[in-house]
Amino acid sequence: MNRRQRDANRRTAAALAAAARARVLALHTCENCGEKGGHWISTRGISFAALVTGQDDSEGFWTCPKLYGEDGRRLAA
Numbered sequence: 001m002n003r004r005q006r007d008a009n010r011r012t013a014a015a016l017a018a019a020a021r022a023r024v025l026a027l028h029t030c031e032n033c034g035e036k037g038g039h040w041i042s043t044r045g046i047s048f049a050a051l052v053t054g055q056d057d058s059e060g061f062w063t064c065p066k067l068y069g070e071d072g073r074r075l076a077a
């Protein structure tokens with residue numbers, strides 16, 4: 001397989017991955033505003049130890065538009 005073909009395959013794979021991600025996000029309902037879309041970005045999932053004890057020590061941040069003003073600053077909770 002030559003370089004041109006490999007690069008084309010990589011672009012196709014990236015496009016398919018992006019499309020698959022968009023479909024998963026579209027199915028997810030935001031816990032904050034109730035609209036469709038993944039408004040929570042998880043940077044670390046719940047640890048196994050926390051799962052066993054029933055805690056939630058996952059980490060992440062919101063990208064929900066309802067939490068930010070027009071200037072991009074986070075609104076007061």
Ligand SMILES: [Zn+2]
Pocket residue numbers: 030031032033034035039064065066
């Ligand atoms: Zn939201």
